[in-house]
Amino acid sequence: MLTKITVGDYMTRRLVTLTKDTNVFDAIKKLMDHKITCAPVVDDRGQLQGMFSETDGMNVFLESVYNQGMSGKVGDYMTVDIITVTPETSIVDLAKKFQESSVRSFPVFEDTELVGIIxxxxxLKALAKLN
Structure with a gap:
């Protein structure tokens, strides 16, 4: 039964996005305001450039402590080596990807288009609905 459930069944389609030029503190505030752990970083055509996550925010924090300065752009801190999934990916395969990675969210691509995030x-919501 679980093998028939796909990423497309549970992914978030309404994305909160950032750009490389977004101030890192504005980006962190956006993550907090939307209660999300990461956001895709896109260019002006909507193409994925990277991901900005809580982990990247921790790097901002530590650098601001060490350098006693608080500035920077998302492009200076974002993660660029991104693992992606498709809407057709089984949630069983997704669970394996999560287990093998410290990443808390994956961008979802259909062909070359960013269509969501999981x-x-x-x-866990998918799993809870089975009970």
Whole structure:
């Protein structure tokens, strides 16, 4: 039964996005305001450039402490080596990807288009609905 459930069934389709030029503190505030752990970083055509996550925010925090300065752009801190999934990916395969990675969310691509994001929480929601 679980093998028939896909990423597309539980992914978030309404994305909160950032750009490389977004101030890192504005980006962190956006993550907090939307209660999300990461956001895709896109260019002006909507193409994925990277991901900005809580982990990247921790790097901002530590650098601001060490350098006693608080500035920077998302492009300076974002993660660029991104693992992606498709809407057709089984949530079983997704669970394996999460288990093998410290990443808490994956961008979802259909062909070359960013169509959503799927998080560990989304996966747990799928599991909870089975009970």
């Amino acid at each position: 998080s560990r929480t989304d996966l």
